[in-house]
Amino acid sequence: MVENAIAVTPAQAAASRLKQRYAAETRFKFLGISAIVLSLSFLALLLVTILSNGLTAFVQTSIRVDITLDAETLGIDPVKPSADALSSANYGQVIKNAMYKAFPAVESRPELRQLAAMVSSGADVGLRKMLVANPSLLGTTQSVWLVADDDVDMAMKGHITRKAGAEGSRLTDAQLGWLDELEARGNVAKRFNTALFTVGDSREPEQAGLWGAVVGSFFSLSITLLVCFPLGVATAVYLEEYAPKNRWTDLIEVNINNLAAVPSVVFGLLGLAIFLNFFGFPRSAPLVGGLVLALISLPTIIIAARAAMKAVPPSIREAALGLGASKLQMVTDHVLPLSMPGILTGTILGMAHALGETAPLLMIGMVAFIVDIPASPLDPAAVLPVQVYLWADSPERAFVERTSAAIMVLLFFLATMNLAAIFLRKKFERRW
Amino acid sequence: MRKTLAVAAVALATVSFAGAAQARDQIRVVGSSTVYPFTTAVAEQFGKAGKFKTPVVESTGTGGGFKLFCAGVGPDHPDLTNASRAIKKSEMESCAKNGVTDVVEMKVGYDGIVLAASKKAKHIDVTRKQLFQALAKEVPVNGKLVENPYTTWNQIDPSLPASKIEVLGPPPTSGTRDAFLELVMEPGAEAFPEIKDLKKSDEKAFKKVFSSIREDGAYVEAGENDNLIVQKLDANANAFGIFGYSFLDQNADKLQGSMVDGVAPTFDAIAAGKYPVSRPLFVYAKKAHVGQIPGIKEYLAEYTSEKAWGKAGYLADKGLIPMPDSERKEQATKVNALEALKM
Known part of the structure; x- marks a missing residue:
């Protein structure tokens, strides 16, 4: 067995x-x-x-020097300084003189040049601002923090070696010696990098800022919101509440779902063909960028809005109609308010998606070096992800950390938008 | 709510059409990403002087730049284009067809393409012939073209290190790749008599031989981002990278440039024309826009000033290799007189 x-x-x-x-x-x-x-x-x-x-990009090395705001060197009439003379004065020279005075032993011309090069070539901007705001400082000696050159900044942050005699260093031994000396005197410090948040792009890392890109992103997204929110909601209302169920509406629905999956660069080409070539809108403008981004986020918003409206129980619609409300009244007074948290959540997520796009903007000329802060949606502007892309591609060493800083700022905005979406949903969502 | 939206939409439409009709008061530049760092530096200085708005510089690649530049005359089209090679005949023709007849060519300086490695690696000296052998898809062995058999450098020449051939370089879409093929791979291929004969008999087949880079993993396409290559070289002492001189200049504490045909890629060697892998960089200007768009003449004057493109100018600081004194002078006179290219 x-x-x-x-x-x-x-x-x-x-x-x-x-x-x-x-x-x-x-x-x-x-x-x-x-x-x-x-x-x-x-x-x-x-x-x-x-x-x-x-x-480390959020701090920037600065050098403190005693600057004599000598009217003669500046080329300003000391008795009656005109606003024009104040803004076009020779600030570079007073800065150089101040650096020379800090190291009186330096005499040879090449060494003097190296000494002056330790301060950023854009340091005169801050000095100009100071004197224009307060012309009475003319003729006095002021202790001023000047933005240091990017190579000095990199040495202070330890990204390049401070050992003298290192082969291939961007700083000469003399410059490293002066840096040690300045540090011993307490005249070098890492201070908060305000330029990063107040100015536009620059080819000098220490003078480069994100503000132009932030403003550009703001204009673009405002246009996007203005265009795709009303369009998206109107489409969703019609499809959900009015449209008859037939082959045509099915076809439209399938197409909207397909559009949501189209690669964004295709929308960029579409924008180039329609907005630039046909309508003749200006290149690199946030207006066009916003319109293209609106095309990209429209399907997302429509889909989210329809889902939110579907979630409103039919009993509410029937009650409204039963009490004599018209279909329009039913939509505006009941369905839309009740589905608004869902619609807003979808819209914010669509916007967050649009904020991170670069590929479609390449086609319409927004991937560009733009220094001036845009004053309207028609001025040329870059956006945050474009700034990340451009900085990541720059040879200067100091742009490496600034690229990461720009990514952090972008992530901060994205996280804020997503948190807002979660908050709206939690706060206003109704369950039946 | 609806009323506000309608008003906003109408306002927007009005503003946009008014804006589109308005003439442009800002110079627009398109073109090569290699020239981009230099043109932008000049643009920034030009804008700082305060008389004109800072020009907008787009990085579209040389070919894409010419396409936009040649599309027509008028405020909708760019005024200048950057190029990492001279304008082609076909591009001149397409320009002329669209009414862009007077084009001013400005040579701005030179750019070296370097083969670099980490400082931790041994310094090497390669010839262009050896580079061809290391990187081509098919190489001649005993007089016959065969699939590239070399896996380590010393198989090509005993003087080279015994490490694996691993080169990070630009993808086919890049202008740096085109220049590398033309300046290294083509002369490298021609160093073999049997391939040189092929050039005479079958030009097309010859082109295929020197422009086909091996695809078995020894050559890694590292994308357009040269900073990425720099980081990878720093981490891997056996790898070599191919990129523009300015990246070597900025990272000279971490990287060393290999000697090519016995010459090291230094600022002086490239400027003197001794280093074999260097190419001229250009900016093209549309003459018809001078006087229409404010500042073009002044911008060209800033570009050709000694404080910009001179030996100690700010462009040299950004990694541009200046032309010799006489050539700079000649170019400056030609450009400032707006001498147009002969069609």
Whole structure:
């Protein structure tokens, strides 16, 4: 009776199956957890890299010097300084003189040049601002913090070596010596990098800022919102509340879903063909950028708005109609207010998506070096992701940390928008 | 709510059409990403002087730049274009067809393409022939073209290190790649008599031989971002990278440029024309726009001033290799007189 010996009772079989099922369950859970752990660790790696690279960009090395605002050197009439003379005065020379005075022992011409080069070539801007705001400082000696050159900044932050005699260093041994001396005197400090948040792009890393890109992004997204919110909601209302269910509406629905998946660069080409070539809108303008981004986020908003309206119970519609409301009244007084949290959430997520786009903007000329801060949606402007892209491609070493800083600013805006979406949903969502 | 939206939409439309009709008061530049760092530096200085708005510079690539530049005359089209090579005949023709007849060519300086490695690696000296052998898809062995058999440098020449061939370089869409093919791979291929014969008999087949880069992993296309290559070289002492001189200049504490045909890629060697892998960079201006768009003449004057493109100018600081004194002078006179190219 060999067969009987290996046969198992039904109860035993069930127990072993149960064990297998438990094991499968555990494996499945484990897989799920490891997927989450893996994606979280990627995210952590990304954030740690960006933070460790970019945090130092929020401070900028400055050098303190005693500057004599000598009217003669500046080329300003000391008795009656005109506003024009104040703004076009020779600030570069007084800065140079102040640096020379800090190191009186330096005499040879090449060394004097190296000494003057330790201060940023844009340091005169701050000085000009100071004197224009307060002309009475003319003729006095002021202790002023000047923005240091990017190479000095990199040395102070430890990105390039401060050991004298290192081959290939961007700073000469003399410059490193002066830097040590200045530091010993307490005249070098890392101060908050205000330029990063107040000025536009520059080819000198220490003078480059994000403000132009932030303003450009603001204009673009305002246009996007202005165009795609009313359009998206109107489309959703019609499709959800009015449209008859037939082959045409099915076709439209399929197409809207397809549009949401079209690569964004295609929309850029469309924008180039329609807005620039046909309508003749200006290149690089946030107006066009906003319109293109509106095309991209429109499907997302329509889909979200329809889903939100679908979630409003039919009983509410029937009650409104039953009490004699017209269909328009039913939509504006009941369906729209009740679905608004969902619509807004969808809109904000669509906007956040639009904020991060670069590819379509390449086609319409927004990937460009633009220094002036745009004053209207018609002025040329860059946007935040474009600024990240342009800085990442620059040879200067100091742009590496600034790229990470720009990414942080972009992520900050994205996180704020997503938090706003979550907040709106939590606060106004109604459940039935 | 609806009323406000309608008003806003109408206002927007009015503003936009008024704006579109308005003439432009800001110079627009398109073109090569290699010339972009220099043109933008000049643009910034030009804007700082305060008389004109800062020009807007787009980075579209040389070919894309010419396409936009040649599309027509008028405020909707760019005024200048950057190019990392001279304008082609076909591009001149397309320009002329669209009414862009008077084009001013300005040579701004030179750019070296370097083969660089980490400072931790041994300094090497390669010839262009050896580089061809290391990187081409098919190389001649015993007089016959075969699939590239070399895996380590010393298989090509015993004087080279015994490390794996691993070169990070630009993708086919890049102008740097075009220049590398023309300046290194083509002369490298011609160093073999059997390929040189091929050039005479079958030009097309010859072109295919020197422009096909191996695809077995020894050459890694590293994308358009040269900073990425720099970081990778720093991490991997066996790898070499191909990129523009300005990136070597900025990272000279981490990287070293390999000697090509016995010459190291230094500022002086490239300026003197001794380093073989260098190319001229150009900016093209539309003469018809001078006087229409304010500042073009002044912008060209700033570009050709000694404080910009001179030996100690701010462009040299950005990594541009200046032309010799006499050539700079000649170019400056020609450009400032707005001498147009002969069609």
